[in-house]
Amino acid sequence: MxxxxxxxxxxxxxxxxxxxxxxxxxxxxxxxxxxxxxxxxxxxxxxxxxxxxxxxxxxxxxxxxxxxxxxxxxxxxxxxxxxxxxxxxxxxxxxxxxxxxxxxxxxxxxxxxxxxxxxxxxxxxxxxxxxxxxxxxxxxxxxxxxPTAICVTSILERSHLQAGESVIITGPGPIGLISLAIAKTAGVKLVGITGRSSDEGVRFEKARELGADFTINVDQEDPVRKVLEMTDGLGVDLLIETSGGSKAIYQAFDMVRRLGRVCAIGISGRDEIPIPYDRGIFKALRYDFCFSxxxxxxxxxxxxxxxxxxxxxxxxxxxxxxxxxxxxxxxxxxxxxxxxxxxx
Ligand SMILES: [Zn+2]
Ligand SMILES: [Zn+2]
Known part of the structure; x- marks a missing residue:
């Protein structure tokens, strides 16, 4: 064969x-x-x-x-x-x-x-x-x-996404798009997804088709400002990190509300990623690393x-x-x- x-x-x-x-x-x-x-x-x-x-x-x-x-x-x-x-x-x-x-x-x-x-x-x-x-x-x-089971494990079982919560997803690749669909299925009140100019074609279009309330092109817009604007200055309940990008991983700490959660699914492909550690402490964030x-x-x-x-x-x-x-x-x-x- x-x-x-x-x-x-x-x-x-x-x-x-x-x-x-x-x-x-x-x-x-x-x-x-x-x-x-x-x-x-x-x-x-x-x-x-x-x-x-x-x-x-x-x-x-x-x-x-x-x-x-x-x-x-x-x-x-x-x-x-x-x-x-x-x-x-x-x-x-x-x-x-x-x-x-x-x-x-x-x-x-x-x-x-x-x-x-x-x-x-x-x-x-x-x-x-x-x-x-x-x-x-x-x-x-x-x-x-x-991949759907991976997202269910990460988002629903590990990070406990609940109906009525607000969500931002970083990265509109396959895992980001599947995460978006699961967030919709879970009954969130608001879900957005970030990407780049190169995602304007197929992937943002797909995100809208799957029911994204908003998309953020980070090449044109500051994602932190946009997320705060969409949540009346509070930040989201849950951020789902699927991009593996160091900037997105850093900015996650400013997009999540105090006592909010980060659900990390994407692999970065690097040995180290800088994060604003103390900000995570002062906001009392929960960071869920997810695998399989x-x-x-x-x-x-x-x-x-x-x-x-x-x-x-x-x-x-x-x-x-x-x-x-x-x-x-x-x-x-x-x-x-x-x-x-x-x-x-
Ligand atoms: Zn796979
Ligand atoms: Zn074993």
């Missing part, structure tokens, strides 16, 4: 290769991949700015159909429509796993990052990581459940999408055959896309 393989450490070093179909272990299933979504992390891996363990097939945001079931697997059958969590390798016995957060286990080697992923026709994985994909959710939408997704968030994301409460179809701007992975990467890097789906 054909697969997009990251074959070495360093920048680039990705190509389509002919690889053998994976063999499953007794507790695993083989999934025929129907759709796989390109993630910002895949771009970070391309640029050698994210942990990864080559050689491995890329792709961790996917949906498909079970085509083989291991001997010990119960409750799953050939033909079942599924999506899979990516926390392969989590040990299950360390303090972090036992306390209910196996997605943060140090031993984790995620699908498409630490082991072979889904930029191909078939992917093998443990049955315990599967979630059922309802009939009314198309496979391409199934492929964006993973919980089992419960997957179930919530799937239900919200299946019941029509979260318009995940709208995250998708492009669909391409797997062979065009380079074009997909380019569309994302040139800010012309939100979510790009590859079809093997």
């Amino acid at each position: 054909k697969a997009v393989v990251k074959y070495g450490k360093g920048k680039g070093l990705i190509e389509i290769r002919e690889v053998p179909k994976p063999k499953i272990k007794e507790d695993e299933v083989l999934i025929e991949v129907k759709a796989v979504s390109v993630c910002g992390s895949d771009l970070h891996i391309y640029h050698d700015a994210h942990p990864y363990w080559p050689p491995m097939i890329l792709g961790h945001e996917f949906s498909g159909v079970i085509s083989e079931v291991g001997k010990e697997v119960k409750g799953w059958n050939v033909g079942d429509r599924v999506v899979s969590e990516t926390r392969t390798g989590s040990c299950g016995v360390c303090y972090i796993c036992q306390s209910g957060f196996p997605q943060v286990c140090e031993q984790k080697r995620a699908i498409g990052i630490g082991i072979n992923g889904a930029y191909t026709q078939y992917v093998a994985g443990p049955a315990r990581l599967l979630h059922r994909l309802p009939e009314n959710v198309p496979f391409e939408v199934g492929a964006v459940i993973e 997704s919980s089992w419960t968030a997957w179930e919530k994301a799937i239900s919200l999408i299946s019941k029509g409460l979260l318009p995940a179809q709208k995250f998708i701007t492009h669909k391409l055959p797997l062979e065009k992975w380079e074009e997909a990467f380019h569309l994302l890097e040139s800010l012309q896309a939100a979510k790009v789906i590859l079809i093997p």
